[in-house]
Structures are given as C-alpha cells and as structure tokens.
Amino acid sequence: MNKFRWIVLIALGAALALPFTRAVVAADFADTLDRPALQTDKALHGTFTGLASAGRRLVAVGQRGHIFYSDDAGLQWHQAKVPVSSDLVAVHFPSPSQGWAVGHDGVVLHSSDAGESWSRQFDGRDVGSTLLAYYRKQAAARPDDEAVVTSLADAQRMFEEGADKPFLDVWFQNDQVGYIVGAFNLIFRTDNGGRNWTPWLDRTDNPSALNLYALRPAGNELFVVGEQGLVLKFDPTSERFKATPTPYNGSFFGIVGKPGAVLVFGLRGNAYRSVDGGANWNKVELGLPLSITAGTVTADGRIILLSQAGHVLVSNDDGASFNLQVNNGLAPVAAAQVSTAGALVLAGTRGLRQLPLE
Template sequence: MKDIEVSADVHGASLSSPMKNLIGMKQTYEDRLRLILAALLFMAASCATASTALAQNGWTATRRGEEGKDLNTVFFADQKRGWVAGDNGFVSRTDDGGRTWAQQPVGTNEAINDIYFRNKDDGYILAGNRIFNTRNGGAEWREIRRFSAGEFGGAEPELYSLRFSGKKRAWIVGAASRRDVVVDSLLIYTDDGGASWVRQRVPTKEELIHVDFVSDKLGWAVGASGTILHTEDGGQKWIAQTSGTNATLYHIDLRNERVGWAVGERGTILRTTDGGASWSPVVVPVRSTFLSVQFVDEDQGWIVGRGGTILRSEDGGKTWVRQESQTKQNLYALFIDKKNGWAVGGNGSVLQYER
C-alpha cells in the first residue's frame, strides 16, 4: 500500500487521493447502513401502525336480520350461545359464537325491544305490550303477560327494557302513550319469576327507556328529559337523581354500587363515581346520539349509536376514541364479554369484535 501523503494549506490539512477514496468508500458503506436502518425502522413503524389500526378497526359487519328491518337487541348467555332480535318479531340464535345463526319463531309481528336470558335456557322477550318467556333456549316461546290500555287509563303501553335483580324479582321499564304522545312512565315488577306483574309508581311521567341493577337492592332507570331514577331498597322507593342534562338518556351501565355511565342524544355521556349522587358530563368530539354503553371492567368500555358510531375507552370513561365500524347503519344495542363484542342495528346489521 502506498504511503498516505498529507500536505498542508492555509485551511489546514488536505488529504491525498487514496485517503479520499478510502473515506468515500467508508461514507458509501455508512450511507447504505443508514438506509438499511431507516428502512427497518420504517417497517417497524408501519407494523405498529397496522397493529394499531387493526385494534381500532377490529369490528366486522354482516347482515343476520331481515333486509330493511332493524335489529334492536343482542344478548349472549355465554361465549357460544347468543341471540339477536328486532323488527317483525325476528329472533335468531347462535350456538357457535356467531359463525352460524338460526331463526327462532316467537309468535308476534311486533318489534322486539329487549331480549334477556338468565342462563342458556331461561329467557325473556319484550315486544310491544307483551312479555314472552322460553325455558328451552328459545326453541319455544310463550306469551306470559299482555298489558292492555285499560290498565293504564286508556294509554297504550310499550315495554322497553327488562332486568332481573334477584332469583324471582325482575323489573321492566317503558311508557304509556296516547296517539303516539307519551303521557306517563311505566315501571313494572314481578316477585314470582314472571307469574304476576305489578306496576310501581315513580316520581316522573317521562318515558323510561332502560333499567339496570347491580344487586337485589341497588338499581337505576333512565329516560327522556335526562331522567335518572335510583332505588336503594330493592325498588320499594325510587328517587330522582340530578343528571344535569335534558337530553334523552337511552342506556345506563353500572359496574358496581358507585361507578357507572349513562349515554343519550346529542353526544351525551355521563359518568358517576358516587352511585349517582352526582353525574359529570364527559366531552367527546362526536355529536351522534349514543344508544348503548357497556364496560367489561373498571377501565374498558364501549359505546354505540347512530350512524355506525362506536367509541372505546380504556381509562374508565374519562376519555374516548372512535373505532371504525365498517357501517353507517344506526347501532341500537351492544353486548361485550371477555373475548368478544357484539353490536346490532339497522338493516339487520350484526357487528362482531374480537378483543
């Protein structure tokens, strides 16, 4: 190898051609290394972005109901057995976690507003002014009670939501209307597993839309004009809680005796950490009407609503991010368990989410 000559000029040392060539080769190698590293970093970032997108876009949409008809409610008794129900008395059941569905006859053409199972066999349906029950997982449904206008001063009853608070005690909320105008609220209960039903008077005439119990004593109901009702004695007495809004509230979900959420029209989300003694609004950049909310633990929760809106929270409902639903259909109901999420809505839409 020839000696490397170094000469000086007024600016300092200058390098001979062999050294320049060696340095040029080194710089070319370093440039290539930088390009490789940059490419690897780009690929890693792309994978992370794709994973994030997949997490945010994990809902897949299919149609399981009748075309042009809404699915209004969904319930799963376990990870495999579930039901969806909606307009024209439509009910469909899956026994394999949603891979296949089979329609079940109920015996009504009324829209089904709610479906609720105590276990894989014992279930209830609310359709118009009627209550249906099954003891064999929906293979057969029988009407167990029909309410008439004569029982409510000539006003037509509509039943919206049903929940059990004990082994034999259940609650139903709804409204009584004349010429499609709500004139009174409805709160009805049974103490004998549905053999008989009794109306309970409450301090509001507003339409009641959803009811939830966390124990045999503690329950809440929500409805029109920001109505929130609460009982601490198993329903013997109901008191009004201050919601701070006049927006219609469509759904309420309590995780325990203190922490819960309520959602409604005009992007309304309310949160309580003291059992409803106070409700605080949660501001989100979405003005859609929210129709259902459910939390699976203290941190993780979902909301669905009109226009295919789906929101998710991972901090107990303090903040929410939007998820891609793959649909613009209204989403009326939501069910989330440890592994899967389900949402149902317009045009027979069924959305599944794998957590």
C-alpha cells in the same frame, strides 16, 4: 331523536319500503299479538333492537317478533319460535336458560330453553286491566287520596286505549325477580318469574309520566333512565325509584357500568358519569355530536359506547375518557354485546354483524 321515536320510524321505513299491495280485507286481519312470527331466513337481514347473552349463547330480538340465537359468537344464527309478530325491543337473560323479551303492544315473552322457543306472559291487553284492578283496590282503601284518584283515571284511560303502549326494556335480578319499563312511566315488577306483574308506577319519582327507556344495574345499584334528563335509582329500603338529578335535560337512552362507575348516555353525544352511586354526575366529552344508542362492558373491563351511526368509542379508564375506534363499516346500532370470542356483536337496521375490537 329519542329511542322510542327512532324505533317507530324504523318500523315505518320498513313498511314504506315494501311493494304496494292491495289492502287485506278485515276478515283476514289477525292481531300481531295473536299471529306468530314468520319463519324466514330473510328476517336475519331485518331490523334488530335488542341483544343479550344467555350463557355462551347470544340472543337477538327485533321487528315483527323475530328472535334469533347464535352458539358460535355471532357467526351463524338460528330463528326461534315466537307466538307474536309485534316488534320487539329488548331482551335479558339472568341465567343461561331463563330469558325475557319485551316490545310493542305491551308484549312480554318468556323463554325457558335459552331462547329457542318463547311463550307470551303479558301484553298490552293485560296492562290496562292490571292497572285498573290495582288502582281500584287502592282507591277503595284510600278514597280521599287525590293521587290515587288520578292514577285510577289514568288506568281507566289506558284500559280503554288498548294495547298501544310499548315496553322498552327488561331486566331480571334472578329467575324470579324482574322489572319491565316503557312509555309514559310504565313500570311493573314480578316476584314469581313473570307469572304475575305488579304495577310500580306509584313507586317512581316521575310525576310527569316521562317515557322510561332503559334499566340496568351498575355494581349492586339499579338505575332507570328516560326523557328530559330523567335518572332514577332504586332504593331498596323504601322500594322506590328515586330521582338523581343530572346537569342534562335531554333524553337518556341507556345505562352502562361496573362496580364503582356508571354512565348514562343519550341525545347528541351526551354522556354523564358517576363514581358515587349517582349522587354527582360529570359530563364525559366524547367528541361526537351523534346520539349514543348502545353500551356494553368487555370481559377485561373496558366500557364501550356506540353511536346511532355505528361509531365505536372505547374507554380503558372506567368511562372517564373514550377513544374513537376506526370503523369503516358504519351502520345504525341499537344494541351491542361482546361475544365469547372477544368481538363486538351489533344489532341495528342492517341486521346482525360482528365488529373486531382493537
């Protein structure tokens, strides 16, 4: 099951678990992009899909626009003020104070106070109009370019469809330069801290417009992964994300790495490792048939992978091999971070929890 579908099913399951109520009349309807996240302690026990470190602080994002932060390594959590109630998927802080979160409805949120409060910078309503303006300009300059004409038609379609395309990951190089990626090859770049976003769909080797699930660096190299074995590597010379073929044609959900080693992981326990910047990939035998949905690196350099059921796999040799850690409290995991106390903090369908590392 791919990450996009998994997130959708989580949301659907939560909705079906609610007591049946009478339908709200149209006059009471408020778009999730215009309705602030509900402030409630119950949200802490809901579904969370993204985790990040903001200096010593941990920040978690999840369903219905809920964002929580912790200053004691995940023991206690406080709810942030969020202007939307769209489901959030991923979060990243390039510095202790500046952070970005993305999710469904094409929403992009920004925080300048280490995650305590958030403002909306971009959303799905902006995606279509931004794409349309960009490709109209391209078509005016190159009216005979078939690729541009096709891109313009796609932009028109996205504009008409509205805010229904999710962003699935975000990463910032610093407080000014960053990227967001999502469904159907959506990728945008900012050079001014998110005040403006530029489409980069024509800068990826992704002609089938496959979903882009994650982007993360390994050392000084930036990778994107997606459906059907898609792995892209950023080439700073051409400013393109170029394909780096792998032996696997199933979905990759994430990237984890360190200088000299990068791993991509995904469906049915498949993980592949490269020690030459993505030129060659070798399968890592995990001995686990479940999808791998999260990964992180400890302060002492151990690489951690986690399954959709919550299994913890630890590598002490830069990802060449992994050992399964004993974990009796298995629960679905979507994201993980190592706290300043050295424990794993996990986000998933059962909220936020700590797990000691052996």
